[in-house]
Amino acid sequence: MSDTIAAIATSSGVASISIVRVSGLDAVDVAKRISPKATFTPRQSDLTSLYNVDNELIDRALVVYFKAPHSFTGEDIVEFQCHGGAVVANEILDTLLKYGVRLAQPGEFSKRAFLNGKIDMSEAEAIAKLIEAQSVDAAKILARQLKGELAKFVDSSRDEMLSMLAHSEVMIDYAEEDIPDDIINTLKSKLEAIEKKMIDIVDSSKRRRGLIEGFRVAIVGKPNVGKSSMLNALLSFDRAIVSDIAGTTRDTIEEQVRIGTHIIRLIDTAGIREASDAIEQQGVERSISSIKDADIVIALFDGSREFDDEDEKILQLLDDLDKESIVAINKSDLPQQIDSKRLKQHHPINISAKFQFRNLISALESKLNEIGGSDEIMLVSARQIEAVEKTLTQIDEAKQPLIDQELEFFSYHIQEAIKHISTITKPYSNEEILDKMFGEFCLGK
Secondary structure, eight states: OOSOEEEEOSOSSSOSEEEEEEESTTHHHHHHHHSSOSOOOBTOEEEEEEEOTTOOEEEEEEEEEEOTTSSSSSSOEEEEEEEOSSSHHHHHHHHHHHTTOEEOOTTHHHHHHHHTTSSOHHHHHHHHHHHHOOBHHHHHHHHHHHTTHHHHHHHHHHHHHHHHHHHHHHHHTTTTSOOOHHHHHHHHHHHHHHHHHHHHHHHHHHHTTHHHHOOEEEEEOSTTSSHHHHHHHHHTSOOSOOOSSTTOOOSOEEEEEEETTEEEEEEEOOOOSOOSSHHHHHHHHHHHHHHHHOSEEEEEEETTSOOOHHHHHHHHHHHHHTOEEEEEEEOTTSOOOOOOHHHHTTOOEEOBTTTBOHHHHHHHHHHHHHHHOOOSOOOOSHHHHHHHHHHHHHHHHHHHHHHTTOHHHHHHHHHHHHHHHHTTTSOOOHHHHHHHHHHTSOTTO
16 A cells, blocks of 8 residues: 555536545645645645646645545545536546556545554445435434444444353363353353344344335236336336236336435336236246345236236235235226225225325335334445354354353354454454453453
8 A cells, every 4th residue: 555546536527526535655745746835734725726747727726635644544635626527627637647646446545444444344335335325214324334333233242252252262171070050051141142133133134225225116916007107107207108908018117216215216017917928928027026026015906997816816926925015006086896805904005196196105105214214233235244144153053062061162153253243344353362361360360
């Protein structure tokens, strides 16, 4: 990390302000080369002219200097806050590169912050996910992680397992003596408590992944119940072809739309029925796949037609997959023919894709808030979930050796569990077990 790096820190396009960031040993020197200023005061905004290598004026801009180690990366950082647009920031960046600064790799500023101990891995991932967040709830969760909420959970879990490991290592020295049952039972209770907490967090994080990625909402039903009309109504434009011919939609159509504080991925599926040809069959298979992947399913039924076997198959599919669902009877503006006790068990709401569907939006918003509104800690990436699942595997492997008082095997699995949970924030060190073991000794021992 001896070289100095630079990048445009704001998104491309027309804007009032763009920011070019430089980090490294030569950050201040290169700032002096493109600006006439001889000195920069840390954390002070200086208005100055910026010049290219031919001494031609680029822009009048604000320059802010963050002196190491009190910066995001822990290195000297200089930020050039120039006028936005496609030209000015790029010309500043080109000038910096001509003075020997290297173009930063994706994520390199955060990588340097991590390597210099300014952030841990959970905070680095929270920064990346905050940019991608698809809901206000996600932004709040990630903001808490930037303040170390997930790191506190990891540290607490590590400390509890380190304490168990320390007790186990000490008891190994007394292997030929009987180990008191109360010690084994205490360790077992602590292990089960950690396991339950981790299982709950993994399950909750998987349910709420849509907060970061955007919840997937699939509209399903038999052909010609108004799925495409419903999609178009929710999007407020004609995205899908609508006709009276059953089977018009033969593939899934996916679009984003904002519902309340959430940006969702709305999926219109092909009508589910016994397909009459190979192409339609593929569409039906993709529809079923979309339902399996969805966080919420909107099941539509045509109120102007009688309930039939195809409708029953839709309800059976919902029951089999056990998904969060909203059952809606469409075409409420037409004379109603549908009447089914089976359908009423799902507490349907009456809507019209053409005239009145506000109650569907309200029901969908309520479902989204219910899934995402928890204050529980959330694992925000597949890597974090995998780390906790591997930890749980080792905890499960440690149970039987503990009961059998095979403490060497118990210690091995607990140590592996600590290593896996530690990858969320920072690597595990063998010195930690020594500190935990000897830290409980009396003063002077």
